[in-house]
Amino acid sequence: MAAPTTPSIMGQVALALVPGAGVMLWLFGLGVALNLAAALAAALAAEAAAVRLRGYAVGPALTDGSTLVAGLIIGIALPPLLPFWIPALAGALAVLLGKQAYGGLGQNVFNPAMVGYLAVLLAFPKALALWPPPEAGLGAAVPAGEALAYFLTGAVPPVADAMTHATPLDALATEGFAALAPATDGALRPLGAAGAWLWLGGAFTLGGVALLARGLIDWRMPLGVLAGTAATAGLLQLSGGAPVAFHLLSGATLLVAFFIATDPVSAPREPGARLVYAALIGVVAMVIRELGGHPDGFAFAVLMLNATAPLLDYIARQSRGEATT
Amino acid sequence: MLSAVLTITAIAGICGVGLGAAGRRLASQQSPVVDRIDELLPQTQCGQCGYPGCRAYAEAVASGEAPVNLCTPGGNATVNAIAELLQVDPEPIEEADSGPKVAFIDEDQCIGCTRCLPACPVDAIVGAQKQMHTVIADECTGCELCLDACPMDCITMVAVEPPLSSRVRPLPTPEASRAHPEQRPGPLRHREVTPRRGGVAVDDAKHLSRDAPVATAPLPEALAVPLLDHTGARLAASVAAGDTVYRGTPITGMPADKPGVPLHAPTSGTVWGVERRPIAHPAGATATCLILEPDGADTPAAPLPIFEEPLQADPEALLERIRDAGVRGMGGAGFPTTLKLADARRSGVDTLVINAVECDTYLTCDETLLRQRAAAIVHGARIAARACGADRILAAVKRSAAEAATALEAAVEASDASIQVVRVDANYPAGNERHVVYPTTGRTVPSGARPTAVGVVCQNVATLDAIYHGVCAGEPSVGRLVTVTGGGIAARGNYWVRVGTPVAALIGDAGVPGHRTLVGGGIMGTPITDRRIPITHGMNGVVLEGPEEAPLEEQPCISCSRCAEVCPEGLEPFEMARRIRAGVGVGEAPEHVELDPMRCTGCSSCELVCPSSKPLAAITGHARDMARARMRERAQAEHARQRQEAKQAREERRRREKAEARQRKRAAVTGEAGQQREAGQQREAGQGETTEG
Incomplete structure (x- = not known):
């Protein structure tokens, strides 16, 4: 294959996110596209401004593709109906706090997309808790006009009833798995997840497998995340938690496994350390989901493990007898 | 209120004890600062700093008496190293960038006065009374102490050719590559590059x-x-x-x-x-x-x-x-x-x-x-x-x-x-x-x-x-x-x-x-860049790069670790390059460097697959050259130190022997005098006896 370049790698990662974004759009309507546009525009503008202020060339920084990927991930992770300032703030904070504050591409300790996502999750908990019910067919969940009006003004959404729909994970956090079971349709009952969420998981997996096949991501990361998630969920299931399959297929599990834990900049460098890192992301996320107060714990888990990456590397090198100090 | 004050006081107390304990533990792991400063000095023993030898200067710097910038032979590199060690601001010295020099004695003018012999701190001058003197160039540290000792002004400092092994290739920077693309180190850009474990499948352009x-x-x-x-x-x-x-x-x-x-x-x-x-x-x-x-x-x-x-x-x-x-x-x-x-x-x-x-x-x-x-x-x-x-x-x-x-x-x-x-x-x-x-x-x-x-x-x-x-x-x-x-x-x-x-x-x-x-x-x-460069036995090709083959401009590293995957020696070039560019461990002995650049063979596989076109091989090469050059300098400094210590020991022995000889002589003289005095007393006593008798 042709010699890889950073833009080509990032471009392929962005391409692999397209199926996931497409399914989101199909399930939740125009709001997803608006989120993506706002997050991307803000991220690129923040990148250009920050790089310029730091005295570097703006062109290469915008075209390296890393901001594109971060913006896409934020747009996918956020709930599909939001006033524009929330995705925009997430995109800008991802670039400014998550990346440029550390010295730009390749220097950041934390995954920029997760920094931006968590910043708005903690700042606007109410807005981010509202998901419309997924419904197949573009615009079936929320009419495009209403979505646009809410996006632009942030006024009380006209589909207030729909907005109160809880994701399976919300239900799990507030009422436990038992409350969830009757809501799921018959065919998927054994999995415990609502059917629409399965489609999303399938789309992320498709993109992730493509990246694996192209050798663009390290297989240890998805394997570690899924193994850590499954093992912890299995243990917690013994004490009355949700089934393993439910945890693997719902929420951000697959997005994190294939697209976020695999970010090489914020992950450890040593192969052994990477496996441990990815597995611990799954463990921490499951503990937060089942025992903590937040519906999904993956964003927190990723940032926590980002912070331990240098330590994991150090331990891995030391166990190989290379570290000296 | 009271409980809050008590809690915070308790936390502060615990932190304080912890910090104190850590401080004491860590402090005992460091070798004394004098030794560490002494290690950084070039051991020319020249005394140009105003102290008798490198050790004395190190002691003065450690006690805060002397500034860090008095070592002329060590140059700015030494000043910076000491400043780094002591965490003070370096005060650069003016450096005459003329390369290494050794003393040379014009033997036609030398009168054989031997005055330069004791001036040399490392015994690098041989000669005897009324004989011509000569400098052993390999031992000379270039300290210039002999220049003032010579009454005939027949000693000059001559530049010596530094050996090829002490040449250090420059650390490549993006700025330098942009300014001089024709000097950028690294492979040509190949059309097909596929990373494999421990190697690269590359379009060979043969x-x-x-x-x-x-x-x-x-x-x-x-x-x-x-x-x-x-x-x-x-x-x-x-x-x-x-x-x-x-x-x-x-x-x-x-x-x-x-x-x-x-x-x-x-x-x-x-x-x-x-x-x-x-x-x-x-x-x-x-x-x-x-x-x-x-x-x-x-x-x-x-x-x-x-x-x-x-x-x-x-x-x-x-x-x-x-x-x-x-x-x-x-x-x-x-x-x-x-x-x-x-x-x-x-x-x-x-x-x-x-x-x-x-x-x-x-x-x-x-x-x-x-x-x-x-x-x-x-x-x-x-x-x-x-x-x-x-x-x-x-x-x-x-x-x-x-x-x-x-x-x-x-x-x-x-x-x-x-x-x-x-x-x-x-x-x-x-x-x-x-x-x-x-x-x-x-x-x-x-x-x-x-x-x-x-x-x-x-x-x-x-x-x-x-x-x-x-x-x-x-x-x-x-x-x-x-x-x-x-x-x-x-x-x-x-x-x-x-x-x-x-x-x-x-x-x-x-x-x-x-x-x-x-x-x-x-x-x-x-x-x-100079086409006068001659072909030698090991030179197998001359490659002229076309526009399509020029390496791309360097981009930030995204730690994709392709370089580590392809490295035949199992190294982590991206991590090494990051540290070398930050100056971590550069020039230190291999046993003190995590991720030792000396294990790199310079094959450049890492650079071939790097999506950011980083000059990885040249960065590691720079660190290798630095390590080699510094090891050589350290070996020379150690050698000079030993010679100076040997000289000091010899002088000390000679002084002691002289002192002993003098004492013996004095003892002998006073002994004689004593005997004479005794004899005189006996005589006097005898006389007294006689007078008494």
Whole structure:
């Protein structure tokens, strides 16, 4: 294959996110596209401004593709109906706090997309808790006009009833798995997840497998995340938690496994350390989901493990007898 | 309120105790600061700082009496190092950037007063009363203390040539690469690059020169032969300006004590003299070259005696002949072949591998040679095997060089030798002699070891050809086949070139402005900017870069770790490069550096696959050069310290002996006086008695 370049790698990662974004759009309507546009525009503008202020060339920084990927991930992770300032703030904070504050591409300790996502999750908990019910067919969940009006003004959404729909994970956090079971349709009952969420998981997996096949991501990361998630969920299931399959297929599990834990900049460098890192992301996320107060714990888990990456590397090198100090 | 105050006080107390304990524990792990400062000082013992010796200055700095910038010989590097250690702001000193100097005594003016002898802190001056004095240049630290001691002002400081091994290639920066793209180190951009574990499948670009014509390059107006041995030390010329030499006349003497091989005049002509010329070197070094003006007749010198039955000859005699014929490794290293074979013989190898893999891209000189001279190479391999004691010969040829492999098999068929030709699926760097051993013999060379560790010695095909001609025709090795290729030149091909021919004579002014000219292959080649640089034995190609082949501009590292995946030595180039650019551990001894750059072989696989086009190989190369240069400096400093301590001990002993002698004398004198006094008293007493009596 042709010699890889950073833009080509990032471009392929962005391409692999397209199926996931497409399914989101199909399930939740125009709001997803608006989120993506706002997050991307803000991220690129923040990148250009920050790089310029730091005295570097703006062109290469915008075209390296890393901001594109971060913006896409934020747009996918956020709930599909939001006033524009929330995705925009997430995109800008991802670039400014998550990346440029550390010295730009390749220097950041934390995954920029997760920094931006968590910043708005903690700042606007109410807005981010509202998901419309997924419904197949573009615009079936929320009419495009209403979505646009809410996006632009942030006024009380006209589909207030729909907005109160809880994701399976919300239900799990507030009422436990038992409350969830009757809501799921018959065919998927054994999995415990609502059917629409399965489609999303399938789309992320498709993109992730493509990246694996192209050798663009390290297989240890998805394997570690899924193994850590499954093992912890299995243990917690013994004490009355949700089934393993439910945890693997719902929420951000697959997005994190294939697209976020695999970010090489914020992950450890040593192969052994990477496996441990990815597995611990799954463990921490499951503990937060089942025992903590937040519906999904993956964003927190990723940032926590980002912070331990240098330590994991150090331990891995030391166990190989290379570290000296 | 009270509970909050109590809680915070308690937390503060716990933190304080913790910090205190940590501080005490960590402090005891550090060696005393005086020792650490002393280690950073150059140990010239010159006293230019105003303190008697480096140790005394270190003590003064540690106690805060002296500023950190008094050490003139150490220069700004030392000032910065001490400032870093003590966490103070460095105050730079004005540095006269003139390189190392040693004292030189004009012996015509020296009156033999011996005053400079005690002034020298390291005993580097020899001489006696009324005898001329001389400086032992190797021991002189350049401290200049002898200058003031000399009443005749006959001591001067002369600049000395720093050895090639102390040259450090610059740390590549994005700014420098942008400003001088023609000097940027690193591989050409290849069209197809696929990372594999421990190697790279790369589009080898050999078709550019593979079927191009083979020609003999015309003799240039002047040849420049670098007078260097394989360690980079200078060789002394054994011919003088105006001498007439013939092709094959030795031009350097062979010191019996030093292992080395002679250089030979590449053609007949007149010696013009010696001159410093740029040579192909990553740090852009120059070397003293012997300049020879060819007479055009190319008259050979009388050949060395010819071995009629080389395969029955005494191995020692063969080794001696291979040395006298000036055979050097032609795969790139230029290491004397006789030393390599002798080493192989000592370690008892059983297999000789003919290395025709030629894994660096763009090069076709080895496969061309194989197609043209397979019979000579087979014969050369049998001679080399005889010389090193190997009883089995294997040949490794790249699978893509089918014609060369067929030619070699035909030559083996025609001879009565039993040589197995192995076709190797060559990912880069399969031709590295450590990596060619496994696919050929099935033996694995341990990391950091040479093939002799598993009973194998590898020889490049061009070297074997030179061995054949040296032994069977008595002709010294004075030329080689050089590939001229790349997108920047139309006249590609392989050329027979005499050693010492300037690159300009081969490529003229061809090339694309702003793009590079490299000597060597497309991956490991060294960029050159001066086309007067002479061809040497190990120089297998000249590659002119086309616009399509120029490396891309450097981008930030995204830690994708492709470089770590492909590194044949299992290193982590991206992490090493990050640390080296931050100055962490650069120049320190390998045992103190996590991720040791000395383990890097410079194969540049990492750089080939880097999506950010980082000059990884040159960054690690810089750290290697720094480590080597600093280790050398440290060894010299340690040596100077020992000599100074020896001198101080000697002076101390002499002072003590003098003092003892004086005391003895005094004791003797006072003893005598005492006896006299006693005698006098007795006399007086006697007298008294007498008077009393």
